[in-house]
Amino acid sequence: MRKGLIMMINKKRIFLFFCAIDCILNVNTLSAQTSVQVKNTLDFSRNEVVAVPVSALKSFLNKNKESDLRIKDSSNKYLPIQWIDYDGDGKGDELLFLATIDAKKTNIYTIVSDAKIRLPETEVTTYSRLVPERADDYTWENDKVAFRVYGPKGQKEALAGVKGSTLSSGVDIWLKRTDQPIINKWYKGYLTDPMFYHKDTRGEGYDPYQVGDSRGTGGIGIWKDDKLQVSQNFISSKTIAEGPLRTVFELTYAPWSEFGVKETKRISLDIGSNFSKFESTFEAEKPVPNYTIGITLHKNEGEAKLNDKTGYYLHWEKIDDAFVGEGIVVNPAVIEKSIAFKSEIPDQSNLLVVTKPQQKLTYYAGFAWQKSGQIQNQKDWENILQKQSQIIENPLLVKVK
Missing domain, CATH: 2.70.98 (Beta-galactosidase; Chain A, domain 5)
Known part of the structure; x- marks a missing residue:
């Protein structure tokens, strides 16, 4: 009986082990992220549109949908974004977001994949x-x-x-x-x-x-x-x-x-x-x-x-x-x-x-x-x-x- 109990415990551990691995994989898939570093070399602050070519996002988009992409700043505030499709094939060629960067500073922005996060609306537009x-x-x-x-x-x-x-x-x-x-x-x-x-x-x-x-x-x-x-x-x-x-x-x-x-x-x-x-x-x-x-x-x-x-x-x-x-x-x-x-x-x-x-x-x-x-x-x-x-x-x- 003791031997059977040990086997049951080991099976349970194995089961929990694989469950844990599966959970980690799922979490990584859902919250896969990368970062964009933006540096201002000038001696005055800048509020500008940053353009990221889709080629620079290839590894991220291989695992996530373009429509699920979101960007947040260091204070965890999500930013308005815009995709530009230059060739009209229905796929984004360039990702835009607005960066506000102090003089001689570098900001880090985080890219996440989460369709549940609503894209922020803007009061002004082009x-x-x-x-x-x-x-x-x-x-x-x-x-x-x-x-x-x-x-x-x-x-x-x-x-x-x-x-x-x-x-x-x-x-x-x-x-x-x-x-x-x-x-x-x-x-x-x-x-x-x-x-x-x-x-x-x-x-x-x-x-x-x-x-x-x-x-x-x-x-x-x-x-x-x-x-x-x-x-x-x-x-x-x-x-x-x-x-x-x-x-x-x-x-x-x-x-x-x-x-x-x-x-x-x-x-x-x-x-x-x-x-x-x-x-x-x-x-x-x-x-x-x-x-x-x-x-x-x-x-x-x-x-x-x-x-x-x-x-x-x-x-x-x-x-x-x-x-x-x-x-x-x-x-x-x-x-x-x-x-x-x-x-x-x-x-x-x-x-x-x-x-x-x-x-x-x-x-x-x-x-x-x-x-x-x-x-x-x-x-x-x-x-x-x-x-x-x-x-x-x-x-x-x-x-x-």
Whole structure:
């Protein structure tokens, strides 16, 4: 009997042993985690969208579903995330989350797999879309700024003399003073009142900005013989992403200039940023002398500052009863020269940043409006531009462990 009891005890131990192993395996499967280390090398704090390529998450996603992924900070607070699917295959190519990092600090974020944890909602967002209700503008925004460009129907109408249509590849800016979305609201108002968003009657902002044939804030051209060769309106658009952290879309342009340039422009805008990121890819039939980025100087009544050494360019002007700061930030290594070109011809005065010819040109263009509360004076705007140039030169260092 004693022998039988010993055997029963041993069997029970074996059973408990394997149960324990099974429980450990199940726990590891459910709570498998990894970490993302984000380092800020600059001497000021940063609040930026971090992008993690899916290739860096391969070992994690081999064991867990993409839809179950969650990220928390060191205080165990779960953060909003966004997946970007660039190729449209239904799978995420890049994972985004928002990181707030003090000067010269490194933060550790933990990735967990738990479908039961609800993704945190955000009060603000990014957004973009084609707008067929007003010809075919393409418009985008975040909690700070809004922009638009003009499409093929608008071009056709402009050439036909239809009032209110625009023939331009310049970039329009909408002056908003709310962190809430305004695109859909303003275009809905436009349907009954074409002047709806040209008047600041609701405390949200308005569009007083004249683009015309100028470069607006960030349009492209080719500078030759003291003249700017530019494209017409975009011919097609594709929305890639819009969500709480980033909106991304692409525009294509018909061949333009004497050099037969075909251009695809990918534009993205992150939450909390005053700057859209422009990535223009070019194919040219003939050698191109340069690609030039511009900001309209309107009637030459504002102030322009050119900084080839650091790669940021400032325009400060008064529009109606408040000031607006516009700017371009680009890697100084690609710059050939810059000029504030003034002309008596309407819409031909532009701050021009002439860059070396290359297949792909990346730059940032944006603005801040005094009435938004983001800036009070020109120095405030210049500080934002200076920080943006440092951010471009010193991106956050991201390591998945």
